[in-house]
Amino acid sequence: xxGPTSPCQRDISAIRFQDGDAYDRGMSPWSQLxxxxxxxxxxxxAGLRWLDVGCGTGAFTELLIQRRAPTEIxxxxxxxxxxxxxxxxxxxxxxxxxxxxxxxxxxxxxxxxAAVMALVIYFVPDPVKGVAEMARVxxxxxxxxxxxxxxxxxxxPFDPVWTEIRAAGVTHPLPPxxxxxxxxxxxxxxxxxxxxxxxxxxxxVERTFADFEDYWATxxxxxxxxxxxxxxxxxxxxxxxxxxxARLPVDATGRVTHRARANAVQGRVPT
Numbered sequence: 001x002x003g004p005t006s007p008c009q010r011d012i013s014a015i016r017f018q019d020g021d022a023y024d025r026g027m028s029p030w031s032q033l034x035x036x037x038x039x040x041x042x043x044x045x046a047g048l049r050w051l052d053v054g055c056g057t058g059a060f061t062e063l064l065i066q067r068r069a070p071t072e073i074x075x076x077x078x079x080x081x082x083x084x085x086x087x088x089x090x091x092x093x094x095x096x097x098x099x100x101x102x103x104x105x106x107x108x109x110x111x112x113x114a115a116v117m118a119l120v121i122y123f124v125p126d127p128v129k130g131v132a133e134m135a136r137v138x139x140x141x142x143x144x145x146x147x148x149x150x151x152x153x154x155x156x157p158f159d160p161v162w163t164e165i166r167a168a169g170v171t172h173p174l175p176p177x178x179x180x181x182x183x184x185x186x187x188x189x190x191x192x193x194x195x196x197x198x199x200x201x202x203x204x205v206e207r208t209f210a211d212f213e214d215y216w217a218t219x220x221x222x223x224x225x226x227x228x229x230x231x232x233x234x235x236x237x238x239x240x241x242x243x244x245x246a247r248l249p250v251d252a253t254g255r256v257t258h259r260a261r262a263n264a265v266q267g268r269v270p271t
Contacts, residue, residue, distance in 0.1 A: 027222060028059040030157045031119055033205040034262050035063045038118070038147045041201055042266055047071050048113035048143075052095075053102050053134060054078075054120030058086030061095050064116075074107070076100040102130040110139040117146035119262070121186075122175035131193045140271040144195055147203060147264035148181025155261030157207070158219045160247040164240050165228050172228040186265035195267030206259040212245050215256045 046069040052061045055075035064070055073095045077083050083097045100106055102117070102124045115134040117124075124130040134144045149156040151174065156162065165172045179185055183200050190198045209215040219225055229237060248256045 027119075027157070028057055029207060029218075030205065030260060031056075031059040032063055033207065034147060034203050034260070035060045035118060036067075037203045037205065038145075038262075038264055039063060039067055041203075041264060042143065042145055044068055044114060044143060049111070050074070051105070051107070051112045051115040051134070051137060052076070053105070053115060053117045053130070054123065055086055055097065055118075056082045056120075058089045058092045058095070058097070060116070060118035061086065061097075062089055062091035065094060066091060074098065074112075076102070076105065078102075103133060105133045105137050107137040109136055110142075111137045112142065113139060114143040114145070116144075117148075119148055121146050121148050121189075122151060122177045122180040124180070125176055127177055127180045127185075128189060128192060131189045131195075135193045135195055135269055138269045140269050142269050143266060144190070144193075144269065145264070145266035146181075146186065147262045148186075149260065149262050150181060150202075151175070151178040152182060153261070155263075157258065157260040158222065158225055159260075160244050160258070161219050161225055164243045164247070165225075167243070168232070168236060168240055170228050170231060173224060181263050183263045183265075186263055190265050190267040193267075194270060196270050198265065198267040200263065200265045203262045203264050204259060205262075206257055208255050208257045211254045212248060212250065212256050215248065215258060216241060216244070 048070055049072040050064055050070045052073060052075040055061050055077045058075065061073060061075045064073055075095050076098045078101055080099055083099060086092055086097050103126055115138050121127050138144055162172055187198055187200050220229055232240065248258060250256055
């Protein structure tokens with residue numbers, strides 16, 4: 001599922017997510033918008049045992065608890081800074097958050113009814129291994145699913161900023177496998193892991209901001225944007241901001257509405 005390295009890509013060490021609060025303010029609202037549609041599509045019954053792989057700050061974990069009343073939910077992430085935020089999130093009480101690796105899940109075979117990756121698969125160094133691990137720890141007939149922003153198709157919520165950063169000749173950090181959430185790659189990965197009844201769909205969401213400054217504030221604080229902005233001179237940064245502003249539609253009241261797009265996939269462990 002890994003694709004060729006993008007010319008604007010840096011090593012994943014450039015995206016450290018050490019500020020969990022900043023990540024949560026910038027990305028979690030987008031994650032939950034997409035997550036609601038994702039769960040609507042999956043239609044999982046209540047009362048399942050869930051594994052949330054790459055849980056980050058717990059935005060999707062919170063949705064699972066609110067909407068599907070799991071009997072158990074384990075959540076795993078390789079970044080302690082994000083887990084600190086997840087553990088104190090009011091809506092995640094009852095979940096257990098663990099530091100761990102998506103490619104070596106610390107659970108026995110068939111432990112869960114369902115496993116999910118929400119906006120994570122392109123961060124996994126070996127996505128194929130990550131999918132195989134999810135399939136391993138889910139029982140026969142159980143659900144394995146994921147969704148991720150269409151990074152190479154312009155679907156990321158911060159794509160207007162990224163586009164203008166590239167146009168300015170500045171590199172910006174991308175995940176190690178930006179093509180992993182392409183629909184073809186997702187379907188191939190699920191099929192390659194031996195999963196059955198594989199289905200995919202596109203998820204489109206939008207957010208309305210009070211004004212451009214509101215959009216800019218929530219976008220520019222995130223780890224996938226901030227390092228590139230910090231590398232620019234004040235003049236270059238001001239010009240970049242103006243170009244991003246010109247890309248976004250503004251209504252009569254000054255509000256900005258931006259649309260993002262993700263790809264989703266689901267499949268079943270063979271019985």
